[in-house]
Ligand code: HGY
Ligand code: MN
């Protein structure tokens with residue numbers, strides 16, 4: 576058995592421990608919402624893995640976990656890791672691949688007899704997807720002080736449970752004492768696209784994350800009986816909503832941007848009742864900030880214009896926004912040369928995108944044959960995942976052992 580096959584086998588063994596946790600039997604997708612039972616089981620798995628490696632685990636008071644190879648009080652540490660939580664019926668790899676690969680990379684360094692000059696830390700960030708509490712990268716934003724702690728504490732899930740209640744207390748918020756102990760962060764992540772398939776390479780280094788954000792559109796009209804209300808007398812917010820979805824799609828295509836309305840809520844949500852309210856969430860992303868702003872403004876203007884025609888009202892609320900993230904160019908170039916890997920931008924947000932504003936940060940992408948993500952169809956081969964671990968181990972040697 577080759578070294579690569581042995582590593583792929585060790586990856587598969589760990590991977591099979593996680594695979595059943597939070598998997599939906601019908602869709603095959605994952606329901607691993609932050610701090611719910613499946614994700615708590617993954618966090619317990621994290622602690623077992625750390626314990627098994629003699630790595631003390633600390634929690635930053637925001638729900639983020641850190642396993643330390645080295646002195647948890649020391650500075651200049653190299654952090655690697657990702658998140659466990661998923662979107663509804665998400666794929667297996669988005670998040671967990673970065674955590675599993677981090678532990679295996681530590682194993683690779685130890686097997687090679689490496690003795691890091693500074694701590695190597697494996698991290699797992701809470702609520703990266705924002706699928707439970709609505710704000711993506713909630714844990715890393717709290718750690719970095721990028722979100723108001725009271726707002727974060729009060730965010731509620733669909734059952735009305737607040738983040739503070741789920742966490743078991745008010746989040747600690749900004750932790751400069753901890754963040755200041757990290758010299759660099761490297762997040763390994765499954766690619767959410769097919770650039771590596773087209774490049775014929777197993778691993779890439781990230782250059783940038785597109786600016787992106789989430790906006791909530793609330794459409795208000797007049798609820799009424801579906802059977803007795805003439806069409807001419809209606810003030811139907813579903814009509815304005817539908818038009819806005821079409822406008823978002825058209826305006827994004829015109830700009831080479833990405834616009835998605837993947838979530839909607841209707842009141843009273845009855846087949847035989849004209850809605851009184853329709854809420855739709857717009858996820859918009861573009862390569863340049865001004866394109867993104869132009870897209871959202873255009874969609875808002877079209878929605879307001881249509882609302883006037885429909886006799887409805889529309890309000891727009893920005894729920895989260897992430898500026899363009901240009902990863903540390905020197906670090907990205909150094910890692911791309913080290914790994915002989917291509918350098919790629921991405922439209923996907925990551926905790927690395929938040930921390931990049933606070934410390935030298937890099938991302939590694941692992942090839943995804945389908946290119947599909949946020950879906951059960953997300954995939955990666957064991958061989959490519961092993962290549963990702965080997966790449967991450969080489970990066971950790973470069974950053975922590977020199
Ligand atoms: O939505 C994103 O881009 C990330 O997967 N949270
Ligand atoms: Mn994701």
Ligand code: MN
Pocket residue numbers: 658669670703764924925
């Ligand atoms: Mn992710």
Ligand code: MN
Pocket residue numbers: none
């Ligand atoms: Mn009736």
